[in-house]
Amino acid sequence: MTKKISYTLMYVMAIIWLIPLVWTFWTAFRPKKLALSPSITFDFTFANFSHVWQGAPFSTYYLNTLLVVVGIFTVQFLTATMAAFAFARIDFWGKQLVFVLFLAQIMIPADILIFPNYTTLRDLSLLDTKLGIMMPYLASAFGVFLLRQMFKTLPYELDEAARMEGCNLWQILWKIYVPLSRPAYISFGVVSVSYHWNNFLWPLIVTNSVENRLLTVGLAIFAQSFETGAQWSEVTAATIIVIIPLIIAYMLFQRQFMNSFIHSGIK
């Protein structure tokens, strides 16, 4: 009985979650005139998409977004892994204090740092570059914290065994800790990739040239229309252009994502 109720609840939640997504797809493929009409007809059109696609250089934006997202995650993977290992397994003076500072950093929203980061990038002559977009995110306090917690759960005996076999610290990290922490890496990857895929304000402020801009800027051209009110057909079409790779990726790797979240304990 309780099982039945919980299943019903689950379906209700799933439907509530699905409605905006379904509506987005529905509206994007319908003629502009029918955008908000409640009638259910089978008018179908690609006009919204072609209109939106021609409105901004989306292919450049796609490539840039991919480069930035992959670039950020790659470096984060290296920096967070090493920092997390240090916090989890190596004793050094002031470790607790440094770790608390790291945690405190999670609480500072990135938007507050826009002005100081901008000034730093100007001093480094990195304004209007993709590297400039990535720079402030190359280390991630959240990633360090997540991986540290994961590393701490691994039995110390594995360390000792590896040491007996003659492994040095570097080898222990890359051969034992990293492979065993796959779920944590996947969940960190999901958080990092989706955050940077969707990030708008920072890339907008750092970049000036079309060649360095990201997908979200293309979406903004259509979504930010306060003078006219929302243009639903174009907004939904642009939204789909932006989110479709993530949705496809999610569908392909759904099982891995689920497992990793269960293992790493993020909800």
Add this chain to the structure above:
Amino acid sequence: MRSKMKAILLVLASIMIMAGCSSNTANNGGSAAPASNEPAAAENGGAASTDEKVELTFYYPVAVGGPLTQIIEQMAADFTKENPNITVKPVYTGSYDDTMIKTQASVQGKTPPDVAVLLSTELYTLLDMDAIVPLDDMIAADGGDEYINDFYPGFMANSQTGGQTWGIPFQRSTIVLYYNKEAFKAAGLDPEKAPKTWDELADYAKKLTKDGQWGLEIPTTGFQYWMFQTFALQNGKNLMSDDGKQVFFNTPENVEALAFWRDLSAVHKAMPEGSIEWATVPSDFIEGKTAMMYHTTGNLTNVKNNAQFDFGVSILPASKQHGTPTGGGNFYIFKGTSEAKQQAAWKFIKFMTEPERMAQWSIDTGYVAPRESAYETEKMKAYTAEFPQALVARDQLQYASAELSTHNNGKVVKAFNDSLQSVLTGGADPAAALQKAQEEADKVLAPFNK
């Protein structure tokens, strides 16, 4: 496992290197990219000119939705054709708010844009940042009174303070009443006669309300201070002093005006109760869910293209007098750039505000052309002959006043917006709510009144 790990690392490392390189190449060889926005003509024409080459950075927002970036880029390219030694680099910067944040970041980072379109209400904020230059000398040297007096005074009100001109109107709007002529006929009203007074407005709205159709919608989210300014101006005077250091929120006229607005839904039941979304009011009108709406003229092209019925546009109904605030964006020129750049920026502004170009921009977007002579152009005459609704906003400009703008504008507007909302959707008492907003605003403005 080991070799796999190595392979992954190798791939990741090489991607990083690629990413680094490509951002460099994009930086150096930007004009070689396929994007059509780089005015290639600059390279050819520039060599012929003896003048020093100047490159201008131009920040602009898009607030009407749609691919207007291409029109702006075309305009910039045309400008370079006429002035081969000046290249304009237009930078799309999101919404007005995003543009302001980006501008603030770059001014603080000492890399300001040369010229930008920002809300006319940001004037005092920009002045407090010491970010912009007065334009009077440039106007006197090139353009003169003939140029500046051609702009409608309603738009210049937000562009001048302390006896100096700081901005040139570009994409400006006012609030007008849109009404559905077919709904008027169905309710037994004359479709050629829009309501002229507040009483008529309430009366018409009641008559037009039926199942599935509201009589009137006035947005109560996002820009409620702007909507309220119409009532305040019609019933008394503007909400702030000309120097942006004082506000007049709690006048008896404003209390009466706010009560009238509230009663449209609370007493007359002709407007939806609760909050009315700014963004969906136009769609409601287009779909016939409301017979009348108060909205910006920026919407005109949208309604024209999408409404399936005959619609009218009218000057807002009056109480003691007609009145509307203006809105939209001005050109500003920034401090901290070279004299040559500022002169070039002025040339660019003059070019962008030429009557022909203003007329075309108005037709493309629905914004009001801010210059009288734009309405004298053949283009505009042909357009308004076929679509007379486009003239209403211009005709109303004689009654237009400045949009609410003060020092520390963000905090003042927020206090006022919150109070309005508490009355319109929360049922608070108008007098008490306006009093509260007045006190909060006075506190925020106190440092400027020393």
